[in-house]
Amino acid sequence: MFIRNAWYVAAWADELDERPLGRTILGEPVVLFRDANGQPAALQDFCKHRGAPLSAGRVTGAGLECGYHGLVYAGDGRCVRIPGQTHIPERAGTRSYPLVEKDACLWIWMGDAAAADPAEILDFPYHSDRKWPHKHTMYPVAGNATLLIDNLMDLTHLGYVHATTIGGNPSAHVDAKTDVKTTEHGVKFTRWLLDIPAAPTIRKAVPELGETIDRWQEFEFIAPACIVQWSGSVDANTGAYDKGKRDGGFQARLFHAITPETEASCHYFWSGANGYRIDDPQATEDLFSELCRAFDQDMAMIAAQQQRIATFGEDGLVNIVADASRVHMRRVLERMAAAERTPPREAATV
């Protein structure tokens, strides 16, 4: 079951050109389009005349035109044109979803529209910050969304899955000093790996780093679907950990938004921002390439894990010490899911 009353990333804003874009979100086929004024909108991807997907149509001045028999829909879901007749019945309208453009993303609300408050969308100003040039993409993932969030909330996998890229030495990750905190909207953890050799990706990005480094990873999970990350590495024993001197060296900010497609698949919107050679576009490209290599490794593992869990379920699995953040994150999701299943108190007393 999906948590519906929440903002999810439906697309990168720049994915949407003059053509409509079809995408399944929380199990529902959705079509995204920009109207003649550039205003983005999201409708159920289903013409109420004969069931054709509206994503196979085109945008006209009046709205989104079905490619089969030409009915036209406005961004709010109203049918505004039926070829051959002037009367337009109200039930020819299709469902629309609240959609907000913010920080390079299109955010959709799949639940009760009355409860949708754009002020609750998280802030990620780095997507338009010249000090953090970034590159982004969307990965289709053959696994349940929660498996991908698990992946990001237990970084001990870096030494195993990503030894050749962002990981490096497994024991450095296992021995990291880790601090986990509850936040208003989720969980935040900080890890420090002190006096270790730099992982291959970091060494490539900033070759002038010393033989050993101090590395931090700050991950904040904002339920139910986003993680924002700040990672950095500086020369070892230069005061980053104990004196807060975190300038220079390698610096990256990552944005992760995980939107369920079906129970067994999700859309992974992520970006990587270069904070170490901000005037060098190639540095941003190179960081992105390295992250692609690493995340491809994750995608393969998650697809394999999904297949096993589809067979055996998760009930017999065993939590370990390294799972602290992950277990916390799961509890937050369970509380949100339970809250959606329970009618509000006022309703219950009526």
Place this chain on the structure above:
Amino acid sequence: MFIRNAWYVAAWADELDERPLGRTILGEPVVLFRDANGQPAALQDFCKHRGAPLSAGRVTGAGLECGYHGLVYAGDGRCVRIPGQTHIPERAGTRSYPLVEKDACLWIWMGDAAAADPAEILDFPYHSDRKWPHKHTMYPVAGNATLLIDNLMDLTHLGYVHATTIGGNPSAHVDAKTDVKTTEHGVKFTRWLLDIPAAPTIRKAVPELGETIDRWQEFEFIAPACIVQWSGSVDANTGAYDKGKRDGGFQARLFHAITPETEASCHYFWSGANGYRIDDPQATEDLFSELCRAFDQDMAMIAAQQQRIATFGEDGLVNIVADASRVHMRRVLERMAAAERTPPREAATV
């Protein structure tokens, strides 16, 4: 559910050479073959010995030989040879289906064989008429058969799906004068598009047509599975519409037979006959190529529509004015389906 007591096209007659042909019809695997005398027959595609498909076998003088252990079946389904034994039990026979060759098609009856009357097969003499040279094919369609019949019974889609081929201007199609009539076996509609520019396909076929044309489309649906079509275009205002002068110009006869394969797919047997340059084989080829381009556009739309209807169903859909013929056709199909579900009155009173 399928309407079983009806004749369906199982194959083009020329699809069947000396080899057997396997095809699923109304959800049942069928094998078609010609015996040593060229007589076509249809059997369940299932050897009663070990279940091998007979379509993987070969035709011998005695009948259709299973390719696994050599049992042989006659066209009426009797098993006529079992290697290694003389006794042939009656239950080694497999089901046979009435099959009739007529007008270039093989027509099959999947229901109660006692009710099969070849006189009820529709006449389409144009398939062997030298004045209507034609070319035919079969398209596999990833959608329910009724969605394809819908497509053919609401031509307002021509301006949207087929703008670049047989369609042309959308509003000309929407504004067509349309007449819908009930017939003994279905529905017939006639549309007139007066004083309009010729659609690209028609312009290519008959370049000497004037700047504007009068165009007619006569479609007759013969339930549950066939549509015969006569289309023509002549110079505008030369008396085609009001004085019945329909000679010259562009003339085409099309045959459409839609045979369910499964609930989500069908076989589309269609032909296009050239009535405007009958001594020019290239003209027939060119017409066929244009129709292929147009029908490919339909196939993509129907496959997309099938997926949405599989998710959402058809219950919430809204009929529009342009749907008159289509809605009528659906009622005829529903009556036939209901009649198959109801036991005949005599049986009920026993």
Place this chain on the structure above:
Amino acid sequence: MFIRNAWYVAAWADELDERPLGRTILGEPVVLFRDANGQPAALQDFCKHRGAPLSAGRVTGAGLECGYHGLVYAGDGRCVRIPGQTHIPERAGTRSYPLVEKDACLWIWMGDAAAADPAEILDFPYHSDRKWPHKHTMYPVAGNATLLIDNLMDLTHLGYVHATTIGGNPSAHVDAKTDVKTTEHGVKFTRWLLDIPAAPTIRKAVPELGETIDRWQEFEFIAPACIVQWSGSVDANTGAYDKGKRDGGFQARLFHAITPETEASCHYFWSGANGYRIDDPQATEDLFSELCRAFDQDMAMIAAQQQRIATFGEDGLVNIVADASRVHMRRVLERMAAAERTPPREAATV
């Protein structure tokens, strides 16, 4: 339903190098690996931490390491390492299966481990006999295991499926003198085809054979999953049949082990040993190539048969005289399956 209390071939011994091998057996995902001492082991292919397939991991000195977060499993299923903690809960262990290496095969027991007795594994010493040089492989089969055993227990298919390879004349196979005997663990049949032309494969292997030959085929089915075969052909009327002179000519020993993967697929482990030109490696290669061609023909037929049986079931099928061995084999399997469903007598009286 599968017969679980039995030894099945899980892999050829030489399939297992320093990497783990994942394979579904009797519907269960299994991982095979050799520990640091070369000892093979079989575990459920499912890490008890987060469900990742252990076959995506690697073998270390301590055991099989999960590729996701580094848990390590010993060959007996115990979890022996959890990164980041010293306490290892017992329930972090995964299921292990008895596994025995014998005669070039790895034999697995998927049922009650207490009942697994390696002494019950069949002997096939020819796999390490210099007088029978062989080559082996595994074919993935898109059909139920029993359909493949059927195939091997009714050789009248040779004249139809394999006319161009190992079969030859259909009637010679139908007219073969066949003797069927019950054995302690299954069924054995012997067929004699006397004074017939050699099949193409045999003629190619031993060109110096006379114009006609006497050919024998001895097949022993050892329930539930193996068939051992001895086939030979010598010049006709030289005493092979009546005086037991079976030296010279063409001689081959084949090993067939059929392991269910799912209800609709199986693994086919087979080998072919050359007993006629034992010092010529090319003769062994050539025999193997011919067998591949023949068995490819079987695989296509079995996949087609599986599809039909999935639709229609086996209930309406008709046994014929040629099915004697096959029918016998099926009864043995049914008895074994029934025995697994019935609780032992002692238990019943408690």
